[in-house]
Amino acid sequence: MHAHQNDHILSFVLNKKTPAIVKAEGVYLYDERGNRIIDASGGAIVCSIGHGVQEIADAVATQMKKVAFVFRRAFHTPELEEAATKICETTNWDMDRVFFVSGGSEATETAVKLARKYHIDNGNPGKFRVISRWQSYHGSTMGAASWSGFTSRRADFTPYLKDFVHLPATFCYRCWYGRSPDSCDLECAAALENEILCLGPETVSAYIAEPVSGHSLAAASPPNEHFTRIREICDKYDVLMILDEVMSGVGRTGKWYAYQHHEVVPDIIVLAKGLSAGYFPVGATAVKAGIHDTIAGKSGVFGSGHTYGGNPLAAAVVCRVIDYLKEHNLIGRCAEMGDYLVEKLETLRSHPTVGDIRGKGLQRGVEFVKDKKTKAPLDPQLHFSQQIQDEALLRGVHIESSSGCDRGQAGDTIIFGPPFIITKDQIDEMIDILDQTISVVEKRVGF
Ligand SMILES: Cc1ncc(COP(=O)(O)O)c(C=O)c1O
16 A cells, blocks of 8 residues: 655654554554554543544534534524533533633633633723743643743744743642642742732733643642642632643543642633544633623623634534543543553653653653652753654554653653543553663663
C-alpha cells in the first residue's frame, strides 16, 4: 500500500512526519502499516470512553438526518437543551446555565467575557482584569494565550497578547516559595490577595486556574486547602473564580469534575475535550444561576459566540457521551484504573531520571530530572521527554511529552490520559514498554 505522507498538512512540528492513523478502537490506534498503538494519552487527554463506540457514531448520523444545523441566535434544538441539562445535573446543579462553543480555547474566552459581562450588569463596569498563573494553559487563541502562562506557547506571539497578571505557578514539586506541602502556608494562594490589592479590587474581574494542570505542568494539582483559600479571597473582593476543567472535567480525575475533590464551588467552569470524548469538536462554559440571572435581569444580552456554537451534532454527542459514562460506570472505573496506574508508575522510580509522579484519576504526569536529590532538570537541548515520546511510539505506545515546567526554561514531562476503559493488562503492557523506553533513552544520553 502506498504510504500516505503528510506533504500538505501544516503541522505543529513542521519538519516531522507523523504516522497516518487509519483505524481506532478501544484504547488502540492502528496506523496504515498495521501497527497497533496504545493511546496512552487519549489523543491530548480527550478520548475518555475509548475509540470506535458505535452508539456515538449512530447518534451523530441520526442527528445529521434530523437537524444538522440551526443558528443559535434564532433557534435551539431539544438536543441542545438536553445537553445543557445533563451538564448541570453532573455538577449537582452547582452550575445552572451552559454556553456552547467548539473547543477549549473558545470556552475559556467565553468564561472571561461572561465574568466581565456579569460585573458590568452588576454595576461594577471597572472590573475587567484577569489574574492567572505561570505555567498554566488555557488555550491558544489570543485571549486564552494571554491568560495562559505556558511560556513556550506564548513566546512567539507575545506582541499580540494582552498584558494580564500571572501569579507564581501552583507547583508543589518545584514550589516557587521553596516550601514543601508539609511546611506550606499556602503562599501561592495568598499571592492572589496581594495581587488583587495592588491592582485595585475594583479593576479585577476574574481568577482562572486549572484544578489539575495539563501539558504545562503534567498533572500537577495544588492541595485541597489551596482552593478553599482562593475561594475566600475571590469572595472577599467580588472576583469570579473560573476553573478551567477542559482537561480535568467530565470524569478524567475520577469524579465528574476536579473541583468536586475540593470543598469549593467555582463560579464558572470551562469544559471541552472529554465533553465529547473526541467524537465532535465541542466546548462549554457553565455558570452558576446568579451569574446568568444578573445578566438576564439587566442588559439581557451576551454578544459573543461563533457560528458553530450550539451545534446540534455536538449536542447529540454530548448527550450520548454523558449517558455512556453513566451506563458503563466509567467514572468509577477511571478512579479505580487511576489508582492502578499510579501503582505501576511508582515502579518506574527505580530509573535515575524519574523525579516525580503526580496527578489525579487517569490524568497523571511523570517528570524526568537530571538529579533526583536536587531536582536539577535535564539539559533542555537533550529533548529528553520528546525522545521518550518518539521511542515509545516505535514500541507501540503513544504518550504526550512536554517541556518547560521549570519556569518555562527547562523541565521534561510526559502526561498520561488513557481512555477510562483501559484494563489492568493494558496498563501493565503500557508501563512495561515505557520502562524499556526510559532505559533506552537514559542510556543514550549517558545515564
Ligand atoms: C486546561 C486547558 N484549557 C484549555 C485548553 C484549550 O483547549 P482547545 O485546544 O480545545 O482549544 C486546553 C487544551 O489542551 C487545556 O488543557
